[in-house]
Amino acid sequence: METTDAVTALAALAQDNRLDVFRLLVQAGPDGMTAGSIAEALDLAPNTLTFHFDRLRMAGLATVRREGRSMIYAARFETMNELVGFLTENCCGGTSCAPAAACKPARKRSKIPA
Template identity: 90%
Template sequence: MEKINAVAALAALAQDNRLDVFRLLVQAGPDGMSAGAIAETLDIAPNTLTFHFDRLRMAGLATVRREGRSMIYAARFETMNALVGFLTDNCCGGTSCAPANPAKPARKRSKVPA
């Protein structure tokens, strides 16, 4: 992925409603979701949602297709994966990104009887 495409994708995701829409599309999988179902699930007005869909589509993060009277939106997983790859390319200078000393899990506190 080129830097200009990564910036466009990150800019499209840098708004809370668009991020919610994209995450919902990712959860829906390759079949996608109708615009009406997305609007209902996220409680976003349809005219506002259209604007957000356009931004995601322009950034290459979503596609749209017509099924009867419904518009079905789907995440473009290849773009999402390319963005993640771009962000993690040469991660940690080639060394493991895992912490050297992993933190121990917190112990559960038990209530002391009164």
């Protein structure tokens, strides 16, 4: 993946509704979801979704196909995998990375009573 393609993909995902849409499409798998199902699941207006779908499609992160009267959107897993590969290409200086289990999650902040 070229740097400009990575920047375009990251820019498309750098908005909360688009990120939610993309994550939902990833969960749906290669069969995708209808626009109406996505709108309902995320409680978004259809005209708002059209804009977000267009941005994801232009970045190569989603596809659309027509089935009857429905528009079916699906994640482009090959682009997603290329982006992840681009981001982790030189991970750990070329040596094997520590297993995920060795990483400690960040501590949650606790609210201190006043």
